[in-house]
Structures are given as structure tokens and as C-alpha cells.
Amino acid sequence: MAEERASFGSKLGMILATAGGAVGLGNVWRFPYMTGQNGGAAFILIYIGCVLLLGIPCMISEFIIGRHGASNTFRAYSKMSGGKAWKYVGLLGVLTGFLITGYYAVVSGWCLQYIYASVMGELHGDPTAVKTYFDTFATSPVRPIFWTVVILWVTHFVIIHGIRGGIEKASKLLMPTLFVLLLVIVVAACLLPGAEKGISFLLKPDFSKVTHQTFLNALGQSFYSLSIAMGCICTYASYYTRQTNLANSAIQVALVDTFVAILAGLVIFPAAFSVGVNPGSGPSLVFITLPNVFNEAFSGMPVIGWIVSLMFYSLLSLAALTSLISLHEVSTSFFSEELHLSRKTGATIVTVATTIIGAFCSLSLGAVNWLYVGDKTLFDVFDFVTGQIFLPVGGFLTCIFLGWFIPKTVVKDEFTNWGTLRGRFFGVFLFLVRFVCPLAILGIFLHQFNVI
Template structure:
């Protein structure tokens, strides 16, 4: 059996992990949550949740993946043979297939808008831009073409494997992503009235902090750090034994949060500069921001940069989702990587067609009151992801020997941690994490 591919450097691991974490939610959801939940007050709460709760769960995925050195399904055949823990792998794979099916549609929109920005298609009429977006997503053909291109590009990157594919491209794309979003942020804060946007983001207002604030921060932390997808699990299986799991997870969380904050600085000051009510989601990036770019000097160049940022954020997340599926197909069905990518891409595109058409031609097709796009979104976000995360922490906390946990998190004793820290992480995984994940699941279903 040929030697399994792996990351060549610690920096390669970091940029790949950051690429999986930094996605569209950092650009269109996090800044809005910050501003509407007390600015700096929300950031403080979010950071506390990330470091006290989300990171221990991230450590769980990391240590299982690296210990098994296998895909998310095959891992439990190694670590817990004859048990039912491999249901974690099944849930993770289904989750990645569903998420990538609708995420690739949105990725196609970002690619389409990048092309539009290169052609300077954006006008100064917001109504026209609203119509342009509506036309973009409801068309039966154009969105499919760009979705196909987006998924094909993701698959092409994976063709070269982990070291020459994921790591190589991440080393280029992630630094480029940070440089461009910083440039846009600098230009944004130079606009007249930008200070109102900065106050919206950073002025602490604890009067806006409610129980919902904590739940929003919890949900955002889980989504943003890719907990419950099987992504961390799969990437960790390509990580060498000497890499510090704790340090790598912390650096990923910091990079993800810093990017989200810079993205907020790039977006919100510009929104407030034009007296537009801040919003979130696709409407913010595909309607509001193109209108703003059309109003400012050199806005066409900024539009190109912004949609390139959006595209990079989308595709680095997409390749991590696709790799979970590819690793499973290649290792469990014992086929060549090229063929595994072909099958994974084919499955995603097949389901993606229905997600795309559900915005237009199949809009009236409803399942449980949702179109296909929204159904995949809600089922994966509200059920599969938290359930996967719950089962992972239950396995580490209750199904794994404490000695194995300590051995893996310390890399066989290579990295020393205080007894207090190890106890805190272990008891957080065993008791606190399942409780909090349960709360998130109940809230999402109500």
C-alpha cells in the first residue's frame, strides 16, 4: 500500500486549516452579529466561547484524525473496531455532500460576480443591482455554468493531492486573501462617515447583550471553525506526529477571528458611509456593496478585489469539504485519487443542480416547507453538524481511554502542558461540550 500523503510544513497545515475556517460567513454574517450584539461586547463574548469551549471540541476532532491517519469513516474501524462510532463518519460525509451541494451554488455566484466586476457591470442604481442579483440566481442556465466551473476548479486543486494541491494553493491564496481584505479595509475607513461603521462594530454596548447574544456567538463559533463537518478530522489525518495540536488549533481560531474582524472593517464603514442600513447574507455582498462600489472613486477596482476575496474565501472552504468526500471514496473503495475526485464532483454537481434550480425553475418544489437549497442548508446546519460535533466529543470523553487522549494531545509527550490545562480540556470535552451542543441543537430546532 502506498504511503499516505501529508502536509509538508506547519505553515502549510495552518493556511489549509485557516482556509477551511474562513468562508463566506466571515464576510456576510460575523460583522452584522458584532454590530447588532453590542460591538466589542460581542467580540469579547465570542473570543471567550472560542477559547473556552469551541477549541476543546476542535482539539477532539484534531486528535482523532491524526491518531487514526485515515478518512473520517475508516478512522473508527481502526480506533473502535466493531463499534457503532463509525456513524460519526457517515454523518460527516453526508453533511459535507449536502453543504457543498448548496455552497457550490453560492460559490458559482461569487465567480459570476467576479466576472461581472471585471466587465464593470455594476451601475449606480440599486434597484438595477437588486434586479441583477435576482436574475443571476433565478436563471436556469447561467448559475449552473458557474457552479460547474466552481466545483471543477475545486476538484482540479485536489488532483495534485495534499502537499502539492491543498497545501500549495493555500500557501498562495490565504496570504493573498488577507492582503486584499486589508487593502479594502483601509480604503473603506477613508470614506466620509466611516466612523459610524467603526462605532457599530467596536463601541462596546453591554445593554445589547442578551441570552440570544451568547447563543449567536456559540453558533457562529461552531460554524466558523468548521466543527462537526469532518474537515478538521480529515485535514488532521494528514498532519505529522510532531505538530502541536493545541497550538495549531489556537492559531487557526485566531486567524479566522482576525480575518472576520478585518472583513467587518472593510464592509461596515462603507455601508454606513452611504447611510444604508446594515444587513447580512447574500443581499449585503451581491446588492449593497456593488452599489457602494459604483459610487466611489476607483470603485470598479475595489469591486474586482472584493469579489476576488469572496471567491477565494468560497473556494478554500469548498476544497476542504470536497476533500472529506474524496478521502472517504478513495480509501474505502480503494480507487485512484483521480477517480475518487470524479465521483465526488459528480455527486456534488448532481445535487447542486437541484439546489440551483430551486432558486428559479423549481422554486415551488417544497419539502418540509423549504425549497431544496434551504432544506439542505437547515438540515446540515441545524442537525448534522451539531450532531456530528456531539458524537465526536462523546467519543473522546467517554469512548476513548484517558491515556490515549493525553498521548495524542501531547504528541507522545513531545509537547508539555500543565496538569490543570489537560484536565480542563478533558472535562470540557466530557461534560461541558455535550451540554452546550445540546442547547444549540434544541435552540436551532425550536
């Protein structure tokens, strides 16, 4: 029998917390520019298909492991494997979440700086001035680290107050605020002159631009967007009750996550098309391209432009914070349970350690010239190792573990809540986890190294 453990106090709080862990910069930043580079609405349709065939089954798999194990991710895998080597898949999830927390906090800190810059009116000027502003800030030895520390300690404050008093309470505040901000900015963007071209680009499929690369990009985006294999989903599921419908919860989280991503597209594409900016301009879209878009789009209404800019970067910061909370909890639960420490002590270890990681990752972006591994900055190394190696490997092994190693009766019991749910799609779920998901993840992994 699982040991007594803290749990979410309500279904709404559980869904908002788990969705908050999935909703992050990947939705508001990465999804729009990936859509822009891959043909607009055609990419979105393929992405939704990938969420259904890959994302939701992988999420349910982690839900099952987390709830059944009723402990941190490492111990959950250890319990379900009987202490066999599969437990190291759980340890990989903890390590992945820990490392991502460090460098993700750097970019999250940039969002806070841009809130400040919006308030102070520092993002005005020509495109060259905006790019110079970002380059000067990102390579500063002090300011990016300051904001990294701020957002990590805000996260720390939430974490030390526990599941119901910290994570659930914060999620009930942050997620509705995020939605309100997003909807207001969508309306402002869609009212711009020429915005209909951006809306059409987002909603009208152009399958002539679809290639095999489009499918691989959609697969990768669906996998990363839902925070699979970072330990977040498994850790949060350990706080689920035995009455939680895991399949329905996964669908609800995926719907929220996808809805936020599409709404973000309805902010960026209408604004970008309104001023003739390429919507697929890549990772620089948020911090260099968009300030210019806001400046030009609202040139006749500078106060509205100031408000939209402030709201957009507030939105980004909230999305980053909800993800950081879930990532932090992965490591906090691990340290507190495995080392038998209080939650506060475990959280402090994680916060201090990830602050140090974040500081070095930030410095590697230009403040110093020795934090390189080969031709990659330390920041890029963390991003590459976690995103392109640890995540797909962890996801692949989780599917193999649940699909082939765990007894089918155990998986079915969790899926159907011990027979209280009908479980009509259990056979489909098991087929996807055993065959489709591992092959798809393996395809993504090999393609990025040009093997296929």
C-alpha cells in the first residue's frame, strides 16, 4: 500500500498545476516560430495529431508511474521495477529536470528584465537599437544573473509552502491570470490593420509546404511542449488521488497546453503580418523581433503599444514561472525524500544549486570567454544535452518500461482506477505506448543527428 502522501485539494487545482507545468516558454515562444517556419495551419494540424498519438499516451504513462509509485520520480521507477536498473530512468528524469531548471531560469529572468524595460520605455527605437539592447543585456555579467536569482527565489517561495498551500494555490492564481492576459493581447493584435493575413496564415492550411521535416518538427514540438520525461508529470502525478481519471486528466492538460500555444499564435502572427515581419524568424522572435513589431504596429497609439508590450512580457514571465515551479518540485521531492530532509531544506539545496548553474550559463553567453565546451557555450551545452539527448532517451525508455516491463494488469488497474472506469481505449493506449510512441521518439532522436 502506498505511504500517506500530500495530494492536491481539488480537481481544478490539480489540472491547473499540471497544465502550468506543461505551459511555458515553449508555448508562447517556440510554438509560434516553429509554426511560422513550417507552413502555418498545416503544421498545427500535424502537431495536434502528434499530441494525440504521442503526447497524451506518454503523459498517461508518466501519470501511471507517478501515482502508482506515490513518491519522487526516482523512487517511483524504483518501486515499479522492483529496484532493477529501470530505476535509473527515473533518476535520469530527476537529473533532466534539475539541469533544465538551471538554464531555463536564465531565459525566464530575461522575461522579467523585459517587463522592467517595458515599464521604463527602454524598448523603443529602431530595429538596430532593439537588437543592441538585447545583446548588451544578455552579455552583461550582472543584470541577467540578478533576474535569474529573482525568479528562482520566487519559485522557491512557492515550493516551500507545499502542494496545496504553495503549488496548487499559486497555480489557481497564475494560470487564470495568464489566460486573461493572453486573451486581452489576442484581441489587441487581431484589431491591427492587416491582421487578417496573420489569422489566415494561422488557420488556413497550406499543405504544399509540408515535408517530412514538418512531421518531425511537429513530433518534437509535441514532445517538448508537454514537458514529457522531465520528471514534472511523474512527480505531480504522485500527488494525485486514487479517484483521479488519468486519461481524462492527460487530455485536459493537453487541451490547455495546445489552446495556449494557438492563442500565442493569434498574438504573434496578426501583429507580425500587420507590419510585414517574417513570423518564422526563429528564437530571436520574442526578444528582438517582437519589440520592433509592437513599436511599429502601435506607432500611432504609443500608450496602447506600451500596455501590450508590458502585458506580453508579463504573460511570458507567468508561463516561465509555472514551468519553473514544476521543474523545481521534481528535484525538491527527490532531495527531501531520498536524503530524509524537510521540504524547506530540500528546496533550498535545489534553489542554491540551480542559481549557481544559472549564473554560469548566463556568464557563458558573452560576459566571459572561457565557459565553452568545444564550440558551444555552457548554456548551449545544457540545452543540447537535456533537450536533444536526455528528453528523447528518457521518453523512449519510459514507453518501453511501461509498455513491455510492467505487468499489463498493473497498467490496466491504474488506467481504469482499479476497474471503476470502463477503460474503453486501454487497448489503443497500450498499442501506442508499445509501438507508435517508441518508434516516433526514436525517429526524432536519430533524425537530429542526421542518421535518418
